[in-house]
Amino acid sequence: MTTFDVHVIIENKPGISDPEGETILHDLVLKGNHSAVSKIKTAKMLKFTIKEKDKKSAKITVQKICDELRIYNPMVSKVTIDVFDA
């Protein structure tokens, strides 16, 4: 068994508005004259430390946890899972 760091990124599905990202963009970044930035999207991240036999099964386990425990609400969000060596 090896320890892995698994990053779960939860973000709104495309098409669902992200007022927080928009506020940061308009009220902070663009007011601060950083016009190179054209978009900001916010997301939530959970970093799991997990023991599994390999990267692939670490990813599968975490995906299963996310689905089973509704770590994200499938009506509004999607998740992206990345596995790293700890």
Next chain:
Amino acid sequence: MTTFDVHVIIENKPGISDPEGETILHDLVLKGNHSAVSKIKTAKMLKFTIKEKDKKSAKITVQKICDELRIYNPMVSKVTIDVFDA
């Protein structure tokens, strides 16, 4: 000028507690019998879309924005910035 996706991850510095991660671990994941998981840490992510001449300057600009506009408080949080091709 090229467009880049810049991911900013804001999380509590090591040694500073993360009550949300602990609750998710103990009251959800471990209760759901997923004992392979030993730790969960939460973080916030901002995804910037930005036009810059290269990856390096994209990273520098975003770091500057985060510092200048106090997108995070360096007393408590650290940021990690990753740049990707859009």
Next chain:
Amino acid sequence: MKVGVVVFPGSNCDRDMYHVLTDVFKFNAEYFWHEKGLPKNIDAVILPGGFSYGDRLRSGAIAAHSPIIADVRKMAEKGIPILGVCNGFQILVEAGLLPGALLKNTSLNFMCGWTNLIVENNKTPFTNKLKLNQKIPIPIANGEGRYYVDNETLKKLKKNNQIVFRYSEIVNGSTDRIAGVCNESGNVVGMMPHPERAAESAINPIDNKPSSLIFESLLDTIGVTN
């Protein structure tokens, strides 16, 4: 006629709800800790507001996995009246007992203040004494109260008459100004505003009647059988 008030770690409107049920409307009410089961002789279940599990992950997301939810589900299937208020609504949604999702308010802030509801469905056990389109002055207090459903679900909600309350004006960016919904059979109702905060004249001197009717509807529904 017995009403169960479910208490989760972090619930904080449980005592308010209990007070209104027992002292104001003379229900026989009892608290149920989330790890317990619900007895068979319960006539209605209320999930009160608050911050179950500190609103961590998402409001209601962790409490939706509490042991008691299995019993709530069974009762829901049996057609017993179930009301979720605020965090209770969020829990019912996270548990899949009601459709949709509750997102952060567009203001990004917690919002506490009074607003008006419009009754859209007066066939539920909690609204049968209200009139259609009746106005209810009522407080809201939430950070994640923006009700969201996709278009397809919205159509379904409309078709099945599942929209129970709407805000009279835009308050937090909810889809179609929805403030409360019910399940297809109409016995499970969830609402973001707090009827228990508006049902007494001491708190709501101008017009506590409409909010009172929410509790009187329940009295009517379950009182008759007893």
Next chain:
Amino acid sequence: MSLEPQELDDLTSKIGRKPTSTELQIVAAEWSEHCSYKSSKKHLKMLPMKGRLVISEKGYDSGVLDVGDGYVITAHIESHNHPSAVEPYGGAATGVGGVIRDILSAGTRPIAIFDGLRFGDIEKDLQARWLFKNAVTGIADYGNCLGIPTIGGEVEFDECYSNYALVDVAAIGFGKKKNLIKNHAKKGNIVVLLGGSTGRDGIGGSQFASDSLESENRSAVQIPDPFIEKLIIEAILEARDQHLINAMKDLGGGGLSCAVSETADALSIGIEMDVDKVHTRESDMSPEEIMVSESQERMLIVTTDEKLKKLQIICKKFRIACSVIGHVTTNNMMHVKKGKKTCANLPTDVVANAKLLDRPSKKPAYLETIEQEKKLKPVSDYSKMMLKFLASPNIASKIWVYGQYDHEVGIRTVVKPGKDASVLRLDNGKFLSAKIDGNPKHCYINPREGAIGCFEEACRNVVCTGAKPIGMLDHLQFGNPENPEIFWTFLESLKGLTDFAKYFEIPCVGGKVSLYNETPSGPIKPTPLIGILGLIEKTPISSQIISPGDSLMIIGDTKDEMGGSEYFEYIHKFIGGKCPVVNFKESKSNMNIVLELVKNELLKAAHDCSKGGLAVAISELCMTHKIGCKVSLDKVPGPKLDVDRVLFSESHSRYLLVFEKKNLKKLEDILKKDKISYSVLGKFGGENILFSKSSKPIIDLRVDKAQKTWFNSLRELVVHG
């Protein structure tokens, strides 16, 4: 953390040997200004602490007042200035947590929170805006999660707080008298630590609070966990109901060091404890770190072996940790061990009682000339000026703040924030009214009169709801007390408060001193803050609609007292002049008369006149009730003054009363018998707020326009810059 050389000598001679490193840390925490009150304690004794309704018990951190029928209220005030200045979100949130645990310690349920917030100039200063925004979110997230309503407070901006923050929080508890924890302990009792785990966060916090703010020691960051705090509250109250608590103390500044030594000292016992038994967050913490850690959300409980089982069951139910860390002895020693090894063994009275100081004081030089006024540029258009004034951060409605606080949970809030004081219903049919007030602009010009003014203003606010003041909380916030000029301002304020409290027989039921509030650019202005608790025996003034034709009356004289006024400082950028002075006799009769009028149900509304003067107070009435008013300035009682002085003077003891015209005679009968200075100023109605003098209009504003500006400007400024 370290002791001053003479303190080290003192400690060494008292214990007759060289202290160990753990002992040094323990004593340094406990002898810090923050925990020991070494500069202020001698003087605080002057405040009257006793009263008919005051219940005193040993070892309480909060004041207790008997409100009749077997019920009590408890109250306490705290600040979290230094932590909030570096981490506004966490600092403000944990400030709320701390004061709530003080209320809980007495065995009462917390039922209300108040917050007083002070920052630099948010119109110009982005840092101040960031601090303000995050402090508000911190308070909201903490209080809302606990389900304790934040029902009032104040917000003020002044350049003296640039790069700094004053975050004051007060809390009120309610319970049955028979449920109060009667702190007691005897040999063999056990000592339990309950709640969150002990970590490295907040190490050195109390010392930090006693240093002026410099970037190097910005190390004490505390992460709030309101969810645990909520569970602790429920667990403790359940344990209280089952009589499982012999004595209790919250952990605040100085962590275990303070809680253990102060409990032992207050109860005349000894405590032996083992740091290895403390549940920690990190495995490699030293005994010193464990003893001085200021991790939040922890309580110390003294109980018995037999009761422990039940206590553990409760803790398990609420999923909170609880560790038996030691037991009670009779030798009056605080004995700290790590396993078998002794790390500290000190007499508790030595630890708990730092040597009190008699600091020198001297009247500040600046006060010699501060009362001189300079010639001001005349205002050409008062209507325009007034609109700008209503939008200014100190005058604008604070709805952006209290709208983020759940102020209704608990369903006690009968009068909600946004008016003067807020009012809660109590279980015995009575009502509690409360408000906190400060005014550093007045206090800077005259520390004594300014402090008295804050006291009177807070009283006026509760009186406007029909409540009689029954208790006072004070929070004295100043710069470095080692500076004799600053210490003089501290003493003056304290003397003023004492005089007022004695004259009005309002006992001080609690307080706090916060010193060393300085930044590299200097000390803050003297900022005493006063909280007043008022009791309404029957009904509070009910929320009534003001209708066209209703009359407006003012009680009290408007005097030439412009120093420290918002008008001088915001409109003319001038700091100086004579600040308002309270005439005690007048103040008392005006207070009593308003209470009598409310009791006789002769009023539709009462509002006090304070920041921004008459012009702002009348506008506030119009804007909150969305109705116009025609006001004649010729009738304002007091000496003849220029029009701007009549409009904007902040003289105390003034009340605005709204009543149905037909009640005028009855009102006058009461007012005349007490020789009250009053005058009917105008009539409500129409869509404009209109002030005129000798029939000439001075200010003419549409109510809706004024209301929109006043209501939204703070949010606009904070959110959109």
